[in-house]
Amino acid sequence: MTHVPVALIQTRTPAGPAAAFAHVEPLIREAAAGGAKLILTPEATNFLIQDRAARDAVLETQDRDEAVGRLRDLARELGVWLLIGSAIVRSGRDGDDRAANRSLLIDDAGEVVATYDKLHVYDVDLPTGERWRESASIRPGDGAVVAGTPWGGLGMTICYDIRFPQLHRALAKAGAVMIAVPAAFTVPTGEAHWETLLRARAIETGCYVLAPAQAGAHEDGRKTWGRSTVVAPWGEVVAKLDHDEPGVLFASLDLEAVTKARQAVPQLTHDREFALPS
Incomplete structure (x- = not known):
């Protein structure tokens, strides 16, 4: 299938698994x-809780x-492929x-066919005073994943990973034609960088970038940027x-656009070895 009908779910996930499912289910339907x-779906689809206990x-x-x-169960009932952008487990x-x-990719029979643990954890001190230490509660993953789908390779990333272009390039060179960027971006970084980063990763890889986001003021006190976005390979x-x-x-993804972008600028084949600066 050249054209792929996709949907990105934008959520304001509650602080408990039952409530989280009740929130996202009608949107998926x-x-x-x-x-x-x-x-x-976005990052942290199963719940959003800051307090560790x-x-x-x-x-x-x-x-x-x-x-x-x-x-x-819902993916199986509806006969759709579902990417749980991430679950905290x-x-x-x-x-x-x-x-x-x-992140978990579920096929239309309800089976988990691929998983990916977020590689880059969000440890930052923002100019606004927000301070995040994701490494205190999240163990980073140690491997990149390109999952097979009926439409081609799906590169799996999560949120802060978007700032690491080498990961996305590796996914494209490993066969990804689409890259998922489920996120819960902060408001100051989202406003400044979200769309620019998404477009840059699409251009660099010649992939579709699919970025479903958390959005708004959450029960646990955080605020997220929203603005779920689909970017084409050009x-x-x-x-x-x-x-x-x-x-x-x-959105409808025309996968011929991947081939056209990569033929026009074949950057994935132009790597050269180079000496690092001293």
Whole structure:
């Protein structure tokens, strides 16, 4: 299939798995009813909780998480492929009580066919005074993932990963024609950098970039930027929710555009070795 009907879900995820599923379910149903065959949700789709003790009280393994299980059932019921942008789950690593920030690709039979743990954790001190130390509660992953889909390779990233172009280039060279960037961007960084980074990663890789986002003022006190966006391989924004309210963003991906962009500027084949500056 050359044209892929997709939908990006923009959420304001609550602070518990049951409520989170109740929030996202009607949006996914709306997306499927609108014809989408590949549906993507944002980072932290299963809950958003800043407080570590409160988070640990609801934290489960991937197989036991309520929202993940019900989303798998929903994908099977609707007959769609569903990318859970990420779920916060127990990492399963002995001796490390930090969680994994894990993206899960679910096929139309409800099976998890690929997972990816966020590589780059968000440790920053913003000029506004916001301070984030994701490494205190999230164990970073250690490998990149390109998942197979009926439409081609899907590169899996999460939020802060967008600032690391080498990851996206590696995904494109490994066969990705689409790259998912599910996110919960802060307002100051979203306003300054969100669209610019998304467009840059699309141009550099010749991939479609699909970026579903958390949006608005959340129960746990944080505020996120929203503006879920689809960028084509030549860098043009082809669909966007220009607000921070929950909603569904539809787009049709013409995968021939990937071939055309890469033929016009074959940058993925032009790597050269070079000496590092001393």
